[in-house]
Amino acid sequence: xxxxxxxxxxxxxxxxxxxxxxxxxxxxxxxxxxxxxxxxxxxxxxxxxxxxxxxxxxxxxxxxxxxxxxxxxxxxxxxxxxxxxxxxxxxxxxxxxxxxxxxxxxxxxxxxxxxxxxxxxxxxxxxxxxxxxxxxxxxxxxxxxxxxxxxxxxxxxxxxxxxxxxxxxxxxxxxxxxxxxxxxxxxxxxxxxxxxxxxxxxxxxxxxxxxxxxxxxxxxxxxxxxxxxxxxxxxxxxxxxxxxxxxxxxxxxxxxxxxxxxxxxxxxxxxxxxxxxxxxxxxxxxxxxxxxxxxxxxxxxxxxxxxxxxxxxxxxxxxxxxxxxxxxxxxxxxxxxxxxxxxxxxxxxxxxxxxxxxxxxxxxxxxxxxxxxxxxxxxxxxxxxxxxxxxxxxxxxxxxxxxxxxxxxxxxxxxxxxxxxxxxxxxxxxx
Numbered sequence: 001x002x003x004x005x006x007x008x009x010x011x012x013x014x015x016x017x018x019x020x021x022x023x024x025x026x027x028x029x030x031x032x033x034x035x036x037x038x039x040x041x042x043x044x045x046x047x048x049x050x051x052x053x054x055x056x057x058x059x060x061x062x063x064x065x066x067x068x069x070x071x072x073x074x075x076x077x078x079x080x081x082x083x084x085x086x087x088x089x090x091x092x093x094x095x096x097x098x099x100x101x102x103x104x105x106x107x108x109x110x111x112x113x114x115x116x117x118x119x120x121x122x123x124x125x126x127x128x129x130x131x132x133x134x135x136x137x138x139x140x141x142x143x144x145x146x147x148x149x150x151x152x153x154x155x156x157x158x159x160x161x162x163x164x165x166x167x168x169x170x171x172x173x174x175x176x177x178x179x180x181x182x183x184x185x186x187x188x189x190x191x192x193x194x195x196x197x198x199x200x201x202x203x204x205x206x207x208x209x210x211x212x213x214x215x216x217x218x219x220x221x222x223x224x225x226x227x228x229x230x231x232x233x234x235x236x237x238x239x240x241x242x243x244x245x246x247x248x249x250x251x252x253x254x255x256x257x258x259x260x261x262x263x264x265x266x267x268x269x270x271x272x273x274x275x276x277x278x279x280x281x282x283x284x285x286x287x288x289x290x291x292x293x294x295x296x297x298x299x300x301x302x303x304x305x306x307x308x309x310x311x312x313x314x315x316x317x318x319x320x321x322x323x324x325x326x327x328x329x330x331x332x333x334x335x336x337x338x339x340x341x342x343x344x345x346x347x348x349x350x351x352x353x354x355x356x357x358x359x360x361x362x363x364x365x366x367x368x369x370x371x372x373x374x375x376x377x378x379x380x381x382x383x384x385x386x387x388x389x390x391x392x393x394x395x396x397x398x399x400x401x402x403x404x405x406x407x408x409x410x411x412x413x414x415x416x417x418x419x420x421x422x423x424x425x426x427x428x429x430x431x
Contacts, residue, residue: 002310003317004303008041008283009182009207009261011135013107015040016318017274017303020210020265020286021111021140021186023059026082028096034291035104037299041284042106044097046081046140047089047125048113059083061292062229064219073239073269073293076217076229081113081140090128098133109184110134113141117167119174130181138184138210138263139175141168162188165200172204184263187211187253189245194252202257209253210263212246214289237289243267247280254281255328269294271305278318281325327420335425345390347424348408353380355402362394362403392421 004015018041019025024034026045034042059079064071082089094110101108110129114122122139129137141162161167168185175183185201187194189212201209217236219228246266254262264282268274269290277285290298315321337346349362349371362381363373370388373381385408395403395417405414407424415421 002307002315004307004310006040006283006318008107008263009136009184011107011182013040013284014105015303015306016278016282016284017299017306018042018107018284018286019291019299020263020288021046021138022288022292023079024288024291025097025108025111026084027093028100031097031106031108032100032104034296034299035101035106037296038303039106039287039299041109042101043109043138043286044094044111046111046113047084047086048081049086049121050081050113050115057230060229062219063293064228067219071239073289074237075289075293076219076234076236078230078234090132094129094132094134107136108134110137111140111186112137113139114171117161117164117171119171122171122175123178126175126179126183130179134181136182136184137175137179138186139171140186141171141188162186162197163191165193165196168197169200169204172201172206176205176207182207184208184210186213187249188213189215189249189266191249194249195256198253198257198260202260206260208261208263208283210265210286211253212249212264212266214242214266237267239289239293240267240269240273242289243269243273247276250277250282251280251325251328255325258323258325268302269298271302271309274302274306275309275321278321279324281323335423337425344385345388346408347390347405347414348385348388349383349390349392349394349403350406350411351380351382352402352404355400356380357400357402359399361397361399365397366394367391 006013006016018039019034021043023045024030025042031042057078059077061075061077064074084093098108112122112125112129114125126137172183172185183206185206187197187209191197198209214235214237216233218233221228243266250262250264258281261283262281263284263286264277265286265288267289268285268287274285287299358373358375358378360373360375363371368387368389371381371383371394390405392405392415395405395415401417404416406412407414414424
């Protein structure tokens with residue numbers, strides 16, 4: 001077995017897989033339930049003193065499974081912050097929650113929310129939680145609900161706070177100044193400039209960053225011509241594909257300040273999702289939607305398969321997994337063959353006649369109509385270089401891995417459908 005143990009902000013964690021802030025961390029009974037699956041850490045459900053609990057609906061989760069197989073892991077939900085009165089949670093539920101986590105060697109991370117951008121409303125939570133033994137605290141500023149519908153003074157609760165670097169700096173600084181434990185700032189994917197926000201958090205003395213929270217969303221039942229679930233924007237999730245966007249937002253931070261500990265999540269459904277987040281610079285990787293969507297058994301399965309992956313790849317410890325943040329760049333910085341694209345593509349597809357089964361997928365999906373498959377002849381597909389763009393779309397879709405991209409003039413392989421496309425532009429001709 002590989003050694004999956006790690007540390008986060010100096011605190012030991014038995015492995016990087018845990019559960020992000022949601023109902024699962026709301027009570028000691030739930031923490032006990034999920035701790036038994038083998039998680040390494042759990043974030044409590046966010047506590048607060050927002051005057052809105054009496055206006056919030058009971059948590060409901062509206063699955064979109066019946067709207068097509070590609071929506072089976074997609075849903076929208078009305079889940080809000082903690083529904084328990086703060087003093088009751090602090091004096092009764094928190095001690096039991098800490099005890100349940102400790103008995104299973106699970107790191108408990110507290111989660112709090114003040115009133116919008118007012119730093120003074122966050123500070124008392126930090127003092128309360130650390131006095132009661134919470135070892136690390138997350139500032140939950142990334143909720144997808146822009147307005148909780150309570151009073152005008154609370155209109156900035158949730159995501160708006162995590163959109164402005166200066167506000168993030170002020171709240172982080174105020175909390176860190178009274179904290180005796182590490183402070184994590186939670187980000188939202190709605191933030192356009194994640195790098196600027198991350199630098200502001202670092203400037204404010206924040207010890208770590210977490211992300212990403214979900215987007216908000218809505219759905220319509222076309223058969224009934226009605227909104228599905230409730231008629232409003234709620235927390236939304238589009239399943240595992242959501243990971244593509246979430247991972248990009250994470251990388252904007254981890255590539256900017258790789259030295260800052262990062263707790264990542266967003267569309268984590270399988271062990272390889274965990275692995276790619278570790279490679280993207282995350283120190284801890286959180287589950288949430290996958291447990292709601294596929295059940296509690298997904299947790300030990302992911303942990304087991306992550307261990308098997310490390311064994312297979314020869315990673316003896318979790319730190320042996322490569323981190324790719326130094327290779328991340330923006331598309332505009334990728335080398336190109338000149339100030340303008342050449343009229344005739346320098347890179348083209350090459351078809352392997354021995355592997356090709358003449359399925360015709362490449363012809364059907366070619367965006368430019370450049371590929372032809374003559375099934376009657378049984379010969380390998382052909383393409384028209386005059387209209388081919390060398391985009392690689394056919395390579396990724398071939399079920400038999402029978403296509404690769406090559407340099408047209410030399411035959412040198414550029415891409416075989418795995419990893420990053422080769423830097424095929426020479427220094428002499430590149431821009």
